[in-house]
Amino acid sequence: MLMFPGQMAAEPVNVSEFQELARLALPKMYYDFYCGGAEDQHTLRENLEAFRRITFRPRILIDVSRVDLSTSILGYNISMPIIVAPTAMHQLALPEGPIREVATARAAATSNTIMILSFTSSCTIEEVAASCNAVRFYQLYIYKKRDITATLVQRAEKNGYKAIVLTADTPRLGRREADIKNKMIAPRLKNLEGLFSTKVTSDGGSDLEAYAKETMDPSLCWKDIGWLRSITKLPILIKGVLTREDGKIKFIPRLNSVVLTLDILPFAARKAVQVGVDGIIVSNHGARQLDYSPATISVLEEVVRAVEGRVPVLMDGGIRRGTDVFKALALGAQAVLVGRPVIYGLAAKGERGVQRVLEMLKDEFELTMALSGCPSVKDITRRHVTTEHERLHSML
Numbered sequence: 477m478l479m480f481p482g483q484m485a486a487e488p489v490n491v492s493e494f495q496e497l498a499r500l501a502l503p504k505m506y507y508d509f510y511c512g513g514a515e516d517q518h519t520l521r522e523n524l525e526a527f528r529r530i531t532f533r534p535r536i537l538i539d540v541s542r543v544d545l546s547t548s549i550l551g552y553n554i555s556m557p558i559i560v561a562p563t564a565m566h567q568l569a570l571p572e573g574p575i576r577e578v579a580t581a582r583a584a585a586t587s588n589t590i591m592i593l594s595f596t597s598s599c600t601i602e603e604v605a606a607s608c609n610a611v612r613f614y615q616l617y618i619y620k621k622r623d624i625t626a627t628l629v630q631r632a633e634k635n636g637y638k639a640i641v642l643t644a645d646t647p648r649l650g651r652r653e654a655d656i657k658n659k660m661i662a663p664r665l666k667n668l669e670g671l672f673s674t675k676v677t678s679d680g681g682s683d684l685e686a687y688a689k690e691t692m693d694p695s696l697c698w699k700d701i702g703w704l705r706s707i708t709k710l711p712i713l714i715k716g717v718l719t720r721e722d723g724k725i726k727f728i729p730r731l732n733s734v735v736l737t738l739d740i741l742p743f744a745a746r747k748a749v750q751v752g753v754d755g756i757i758v759s760n761h762g763a764r765q766l767d768y769s770p771a772t773i774s775v776l777e778e779v780v781r782a783v784e785g786r787v788p789v790l791m792d793g794g795i796r797r798g799t800d801v802f803k804a805l806a807l808g809a810q811a812v813l814v815g816r817p818v819i820y821g822l823a824a825k826g827e828r829g830v831q832r833v834l835e836m837l838k839d840e841f842e843l844t845m846a847l848s849g850c851p852s853v854k855d856i857t858r859r860h861v862t863t864e865h866e867r868l869h870s871m872l
């Protein structure tokens with residue numbers, strides 16, 4: 477956003493402008509941490525670019541005097557198919573005052589949508605739960621010290637979180653070169669106070685990476701979903717399943733609904749269903765883990781097909797416009813998660829900023845629906861978009 481000296485900053489009108497405000501507001505180390513991706517950041521660019529290669533097939537002369545964006549996820553009614561992704565350490569975006577993830581949760585509540593609280597949050601599970609009536613899911617990393625993970629799951633359950641989102645794409649942290657150069661600090665995790673010290677120091681690079689190496693369990697495998705199910709009644713969402721080899725896992729009967737945040741691959745999608753999860757989130761962790769993973773929107777349909785409607789599929793990665801939300805729904809997602817845009821809102825304007833970002837995406841999505849001839853989310857179909865693959869195929 478270009479500004480002349482003395483000129484008042486105009487209110488941002490889109491998510492990119494919020495990003496610029498966040499860049500101006502944050503110390504470089506934190507801004508780099510939030511906006512960066514892994515290694516060459518190819519996937520980071522692709523997450524955005526792949527949306528631009530999808531075009532619309534809008535319909536006309538359909539009554540769109542009322543447009544209904546509401547939907548439901550795992551039985552929870554929400555005002556729009558846009559929910560808050562789990563992102564770490566909101567304290568870095570909003571250092572003043574005790575609020576942090578509480579501000580994000582309150583904004584989600586005002587927007588009548590779901591917030592997924594990160595395992596690496598600055599506020600505690602209890603603080604966020606007490607702050608508002610947003611429907612909350614709890615994102616989980618499985619630590620080498622299983623009892624710590626189990627304690628947090630129990631606290632989430634006790635405090636009214638409605639599902640566990642197991643992030644499974646992080647046996648080790650992706651190589652984020654800006655964090656290495658900046659010597660990114662390790663999180664101080666209030667949730668772990670009295671349980672475990674997260675104070676680690678790297679030998680000259682990213683403390684965050686050293687923290688992940690020290691804590692995350694790289695031996696995590698499919699059978700551990702059985703363990704997780706044995707310690708909670710909550711639905712479980714998993715993030716980050718990858719190979720056909722996962723087929724060795726035995727079927728675990730579904731005891732209750734389970735949601736899964738899945739990173740990318742269709743075999744993984746089948747596996748996720750096989751072990752009895754109730755939903756999948758297609759995600760490449762905002763391009764922060766394995767660089768040269770495909771853009772999530774480009775593999776969404778493949779995953780949706782593999783799942784064959786047995787569980788809902790959600791997606792995240794690169795959602796910056798209401799048109800992106802529409803494209804994801806047309807390709808089979810039941811809802812999308814937004815990560816960085818929420819942080820940009822928080823860094824720029826606190827709770828009100830997050831609220832504005834969610835509102836902007838909602839308004840843009842509503843307009844996209846109207847201009848495409850879709851009065852409700854159920855009216856959005858595969859035939860409302862053309863993918864690059866289809867365009868290339870039609871030229872043969």
Ligand SMILES: Cc1cc2nc3c(=O)[nH]c(=O)nc-3n(C[C@H](O)[C@H](O)[C@H](O)COP(=O)(O)O)c2cc1C
Nearest residue numbers: 510561562563564594643761762793794814815816
């Ligand atoms: C700064 C940052 C921190 C994140 N922290 C977490 C986390 O703690 N747990 C997790 O499962 N995913 C985490 N993610 C990934 C997000 O949940 C989500 O997959 C991603 O941000 C979506 O892409 P987007 O940022 O383009 O919307 C993080 C992403 C960012 C950008």
Ligand SMILES: CC(C)CC(=O)C(=O)O
Nearest residue numbers: 564596649663684688764
């Ligand atoms: C502390 C990190 C493990 C949080 C995270 O998932 C991320 O930065 O992408």
